Amino acid sequence: MSTSQKLQRFLDLADLTREEVLELLALAARLERHPEPRALAGRILGLLFFNPSLRTLASFQAAMTRLGGSSFVISPGQGTWQLETRRGVVMDGAAAEHIREGIPVLASYCDALGIRAFAQGTDLAHDLAETTFNDMAALVDKPLINMESAVNHPCQALADWKTLDxxxxxxxxRFVLSWVWHPRALPLAVPAAALHMAALRGMDVTVLRPEGFALPAAIMDRARQAATLSGGSVRETADRADALNGTQVLYAKEWGATEAYGDAAEDARLRQGLRDWCVREGWFKHAAPDCRVMHCLPVRRNTAIADEVLDGPRSAVQREAYNRLPAQMAVLHALLSS
Amino acid sequence: MSTSQKLQRFLDLADLTREEVLELLALAARLERHPEPRALAGRILGLLFFNPSLRTLASFQAAMTRLGGSSFVISPGQGTWQLETRRGVVMDGAAAEHIREGIPVLASYCDALGIRAFAQGTDLAHDLAETTFNDMAALVDKPLINMESAVNHPCQALADWKTLDxxxxxxxxRFVLSWVWHPRALPLAVPAAALHMAALRGMDVTVLRPEGFALPAAIMDRARQAATLSGGSVRETADRADALNGTQVLYAKEWGATEAYGDAAEDARLRQGLRDWCVREGWFKHAAPDCRVMHCLPVRRNTAIADEVLDGPRSAVQREAYNRLPAQMAVLHALLSS
Amino acid sequence: MSTSQKLQRFLDLADLTREEVLELLALAARLERHPEPRALAGRILGLLFFNPSLRTLASFQAAMTRLGGSSFVISPGQGTWQLETRRGVVMDGAAAEHIREGIPVLASYCDALGIRAFAQGTDLAHDLAETTFNDMAALVDKPLINMESAVNHPCQALADWKTLDxxxxxxxxRFVLSWVWHPRALPLAVPAAALHMAALRGMDVTVLRPEGFALPAAIMDRARQAATLSGGSVRETADRADALNGTQVLYAKEWGATEAYGDAAEDARLRQGLRDWCVREGWFKHAAPDCRVMHCLPVRRNTAIADEVLDGPRSAVQREAYNRLPAQMAVLHALLSS
Structure with a gap:
């Protein structure tokens, strides 16, 4: 990331050292103060969305425009047919095209490609290995951006780090990553990325979650390694009062039950009786006085976080979302500027 | 709107004086004669569509390009999740995000935001108060454009005024706004905007509609006030021959029965037997010889207006639609040029 | 196409002489070697898709950007209502707008329009006459591009010719156009365009297809005329060994049974037992040693072409897809550069 070292891909914050992240954040801040409206003139970013998006869709297009570049959007199933991702399959079902054709073709039309993949959501080992995203990444010979994969979301993590600063x-x-209620199981991408980001930043991190919703050991272990290198710590608990005591940040996120991964009925059983895991002002009695609340959005009001918190002074969710723009401008600048 | 007064928002033609509208139209004409391909260089327009669109979607993108700027499009439910609009709701249904988060976030990625909202269609008072649009507008701290709301469509009105000129x-x-047949109740946005525009322009306006389809009193009253200021007049009738006698413009539009607002069955009953409210050449026997036909589009051929009229010399619908482009270029220029 | 002769429309490769095609291909190669990033500065391409797309959607947007221009996309049914195409119809069904309004309006917002139409798929004579596309083309007074119609796909054909070179x-x-298996009847656009392209290039062309899947006589006749002018030849057979013997190119494509056009049940009956029409390495025993495999994509793996072929050295499908970009840049440059 130094001036002599260009970023090739932005797939995982863990691929970068703490110092490289700080360089990216410095670049983001510089681009906010000193716009470079022609830095990526004529450059094209392809945006491939296998999952719906609002912030990512809008902020990447805006980021390219702010740097003088352009983008196109492909959303399989929205004006484009479905893309098959399984290897070796006999394609006589719904999908008309395989990623083995579709992705290199799209990459050939642009200077960098962003992919939002998805968690398969049935086999935890498959998702932890990022099998689907890695299969796609192997097909791209251009600068590549992970716009969210099965268990990662490095653009969100970078924007969150900027927000914390x-x-x-x-x-x-002190940083608490807290599970919050949602009607159904959501992916592990954001909790895994936020946990790792806070650990790499050097924070004292507590994962607060009800029984049954512990994060997978592989994700916890990776975060502990990052914490060790950065002087931080990682622990987990189901005791809300203990976790929130003195915390400076509550990062709320919904996710599915690891031990019932892919089992919707068991997941639903496990989340019964947990509707009080909706962040309310009362949670902050023993937190640091100016404890802030973060969430990657989209957030369901009054199920995950109450109106009183989202509309109050603790909320940093708008700033996090805005920071997607300068954070991604820095990533694009590092990947594409000549 | 004078050179020293910049437009902040474009939400309602009624927010402008007659003179300010004329200045916008002069700007539109100037931009047609003397293009300014760099006026909005680097500027970004966010386009948020809660309802489908063709002209608005294409013409706003084209308008930004013609002025050197760029745009992004977000259509909740089309590659983006649904956005909740109700206040204080417990979000455990289909919508994944609330406008209270989504709209300020989108505004933070662009220099101006256009919103196409929708009529709730069940509670007339709610729609007449523009409750949904106003809730959204209150969340935006950037230049804002109403791309159609429950009972307004100022961009269409501005293009229509240009067309009349x-x-x-x-x-x-003499300007007749005539109800025409449609298989179901459509919103009041265009009839309300066209009526107000013609009144503000100073025309002698007649609203022609069958029994049961009178426009709400609030809309009629607002138009009468505009007419008073501009030297025009507003009346209404169900007598087609009387209305069309000597008229120079027939502005055709479909809308729902005010007295059955939100009651589809009663609305359907009221529109039974009204299929002869399809504009045909025979309507113009006693109109001015060169009486023109206007419609905002989309129009259903041979239900609202017959082929013979749309394909004949009276039709001004293509020009109206084209005029969306220069009219909106003027609005964008007034909102965003430095 | 010479400097004094500007292209007005790009609707059918057959509208061009062999020399004019060669000039377009030379322009494409020149733009690859010597980019012209401002050639279409400020120009707008409207893209209207009645059928889904991936390559066409992405490559036309990229092509405009590479030349300094911009584009907007309209996909009826995806954030826009359906457009009616039938003449004289009473529009009380699903479609809210007729092409007679929608298309001229879109054309008025841009400098050139691309239309992807569709095969009606029920009346062969209707589709062979390009009735739907021609109805739309008659409504456009701007440079127009056929992005695929009932029985044509000139952009694909131009990219394929470039690939062959x-x-x-x-x-x-020796060029073999071979029918391959697909779960259902697909349109004739690509086989017709590829056949004509190879004939116009002057190749010895064999159409290989099972009984029942002969291409319509009108398509075969047109190709034979092109071959006559260019010194090539066109024949057809159901004998795979005979067709492939010594061939240098196998162009695989799925299509419906001409004699059961619009009859899904009879088409399904005819394709029973034909699943061995999936291109496998064994097909090439007596072909030229370096025989290449082409396909326009999307392709269903292991139903139309086996993994071993698509992933092997014979496959030229990625290059064909990439060539859509420079081929279309040449078309846009010829249509729009001043």
Missing amino acids: ELAIPQRG | ELAIPQRG | ELAIPQRG
Whole structure:
């Protein structure tokens, strides 16, 4: 990431050292202060969405425009047929095209490609290995951006780190990643990315979640390794009062029950009786006085976080979302500027 | 709107004086004669569509390009999840995000935002108060454009005024807004906007509609006030021969029965037997010889207007649609040029 | 196509002489070697898709960007209502707008329009006459591009010709267009366009297809006329061994049974027992040693072409797809550059 070292791909914050992340954040801040409206003139970003999007869809297009470039959007199933991802399959079902053709073709029309893949959601090992995203990434010979995969979301993590800096949360501050309620199981991408980001930043991180919703050991272990390198720590608990005591950040996120991965009925049984896992003002009695609330959005009001919190002074969710723009401008600049 | 007064928002033609509208139209004409391909260089327009669109979708993108800017499009439910609009709701249904998050976030990625909202279609008072659009507008701290709301469509109205000028329809000319048949109730946005526009232009306006389809009193009253200021007049009738006698413009539009607002069965009952409210050449026997036909489009051929009229010399519908482009270029220029 | 002769429309490769095609291909190659990033500055391409797309959608947007221009996309039924195409119809069904309004309006917002129409798929004579596309084309007074119609796909054909040149396939080489299996009847656009392209290039062309799947006489006749002018030849057979013997190119494509056009049940009956019409390595025993495989994509793996072929050295499908970009840049440049 130094001026002599160009970023080739942005797939996982864990591919970067702490110093490289700080360089990207410095670049983001510089581009906010000193716009470079022609830096990527004539460059094209292809955006491939296998899952719906709002912030990512809008902010990547805006980021390219702010740097003088352009983009196109492909959403299989929305004006484009479905793309098959399984290897070796006899394609006599719904999908008209395989990623083995579709992805290299799209890559050949642009200078960089962003892919939003998806969690398969049935086989945890398959998703933890990022099998689907890695199959796609192997097909791309251009700069590539992970716009969210089965268990990762590095653009969100970078924007979140920027937000923590802007909120003046100390490097060694206390950060709670809390499970919150949702009607159904959601993927592990954001909790895994936020946990790793906070650990790599050097924070004292607590994962707060009800029984049954512990994050997979592989995700916890990776975060602990990052914490060790950065001087932070990672622990987990189901005790809300203990977790929130003195915390400076509550990062709320919905996710599915690891031990019932892909089992919707068992997941639903496990989340019964957990509707009080909706962040309310009362949660902050023993937190740091100016404890902030973060969430990647979209958030369901009054199921995951109450109106009183989202509309109150603790909420940093708008800033997080806005920071997707400068964070991604930095990534695009590092990948594509000549 | 004078050079020293910049437009902040374009939400309702009624927010502008007659003179300010004329300045916008002069700007539109100037941009047609003297293109300014770099006026909005680097500027981004966000386009948020809660309802489908063809002209608005294409013409706003084209308008930004013609002025050197760019745009992105978000259509909740089309590659993006649904956005909840109700206040204080417990979000455990289909919508994944609330406008209270989604709209400020989108606004933070662009320099101006256009919103196409929708009529709730069940509670007339709610729609007449523009509750949904106003809730959204209150969340935007950037230049904002109403791309159609429950009872307004100022971009269409501005393009229609431009069209009347180009057709050399006198300021004090006779203008008939006529209800036409459609298989179901359509919103009041265009009839309300067209009526107000013609009144503000100073025309002698007649609203022609069958019994049961009178426009709401609030809409009629607002138009009468505009007419008073501009030297025009507003009346209504169910007598087609009387209305069309000597008219210079027939503006055709479909809308729902005010007295059955939100009651599809009663609305259907009221429109039974009204299929002869399809504009045909025979309607113009006693109109001015060169009486023109306007419609905002989309129009259903041979239900609302017959082929013989749409394909004949009276039709101004293509020009109206084209005029969306220069009219919106003027709005964007007034909102965004530095 | 010479500097004094500007292209007005790009609707059918048959509208061009062999020399004019060669000039377009030379322009494509020149734009690859010597980019012209401002050639179409400020120009707008409207893209209207009645059928889904991946390559066409992405490559036309990329092509405009590479030349400094811009584009907008309209996909009826995807954020836009359906457009009616039938003449004289009473529009009380699903479609809210007729092409007679929609298409001229879109054309008025841009400098050139691309239309992807569709095969009606029930009346062969109707589709062979290009009734739907021609009805639309008659409504456009701007440069127009056929992005695929009932029985044509000139952009694909131009990219395919470029690919053949790059693969150093001799002008008078042997070219087999082979029917391959698909779960249902697909349109005749690509087989008709590929056949005509190879004939116009001057190749010795064999159409290989099972009984019942002969191409319509009108398509075969047109190709024979082109072959006569260019020194090539056109024949057809159901004998795979005979067809493939010594061939240098196998162009695989799925299509419906001409004699059961629009009759899904009879078409399904005819394709029973034909699942061995999936291109496998064994097909090439007596072909030229370096025989290449082409397909326009999307392709269903292991039903139309086996993994072993698509992933092997014979496959030229990626290059064909990539060539859509420079081929279309040449078309846009010829249509729009001043």
